[in-house]
Amino acid sequence: MSYHKMWADLGMNLEAHDQLLQVLSDGYQKQFLTQKNRPAGMQYLDFVVSEIHGLRVKELVDAQQAGRKVVGSFCVFVPEELILAVDAISVGLCTGAEVGFELAEQYLPRNTCALVKSSFGFKLAGLCPYMETSDVIVGENTCDGKKKGYEQFKDLVKNLYVMDLPQMKSVAGKELLKAEFIRFAAYLEKLTGKKITAASLKEAIRVVNAKRSAVARLARLRAASPAPISGLDSLLINQIFFNENPERFTENINKLCDELEVRIEKGDGVALKDAPRILVSGCPMAVPNWKIPAIIEQNGAVIVGEELCTGERGARWLTEIKGTTVPELIDALVERYWQIDCAVFTPNEDRLASVKKMVADYQADGVLQYSLQFCQPYTIESGLFEKQLEANGIPVLNIETDYSMEDMGQLATRIEAFIERIKQ
Ligand code: SF4
């Protein structure tokens, strides 16, 4: 089926978009479809990816025609539950590819992280159907690159809403988060003309909890040896988490987990039993940023967990459904989101504890800390964490990179050497 008319109606750059889809499809073919012994359940993800700019976008457009709103966002602090509670649709905006960077650099300094540049690049190059479909894009005051970027991004998109976020886990910080959730809830009610009720919010929490429980189940299964699923496929699941219909996603990931349980029972897996097991930790890896996991797994190691926002940092905690009123349920949401240990917080000791816990839970042999160039929060934390993890006998490799493929050879050499080190 051709979606060209839909993309043209969304104001996209058709020629450049066709080229992007070709590159994506070639990359997917090479990195994902050549993996050995993939679970059959990954066919669902293959289909979702093949239709990521097609069928799913059509669903959004159809929903809009039926009166629903689409809310795009960049950060795991934006509460999907409030969006669902007004019957709107939440979509993550990927920002994982080096597109439109020259255009983005007309607005941003060259030494801005690739994630922020990519958000401008996708918009300026007319390449993201999710951005074009969004009735509102929600930004957040987290790191400086994003915060200052939004001051210009607001003039490029039709509707930008910026959420303020605390930087310290203090009493005042928690109050700010709560005030911002209340302000966002009121904004969503105005945008959609629908009221958040205790029933609609409870149901939304149930849907999002179910989705998070499915990926938590997947995470637990990866503790098995041999690993029943690759890190590359698991990362993809954590990325698609943000765009797919939540109920369909939950159902299919649970089915995949059923299959993995059978594999584990049979001792079947995607890597050798003695393959080095690596935890990846750091900046979010948005679609289609698969560079580091692909190198790790092509070199004989297996990734057993992602301490990333496109991974456990984004999905780890469930919201306890406490209370019978909307304010009580918003309090419950605040409790859940307050636990996110993003590097924009200072101090951020909880995150180091999370990394150590994941190493133990998934029996990782080493940690690869991934930082995007020019990302100060994660790069600075990686230096701090390296000392403490190594002191605990956990080997660490710090990688700083961007979205280009120019450093692939150099990265492969360093990652290979790290794998050799942890094998000893
Ligand atoms: S790293 Fe921090 S700012 Fe970035 S998506 Fe995660 S929580 Fe949000």
Ligand code: SF4
């Ligand atoms: S990767 Fe770092 S610099 Fe880039 S948006 Fe995230 S926190 Fe900010």
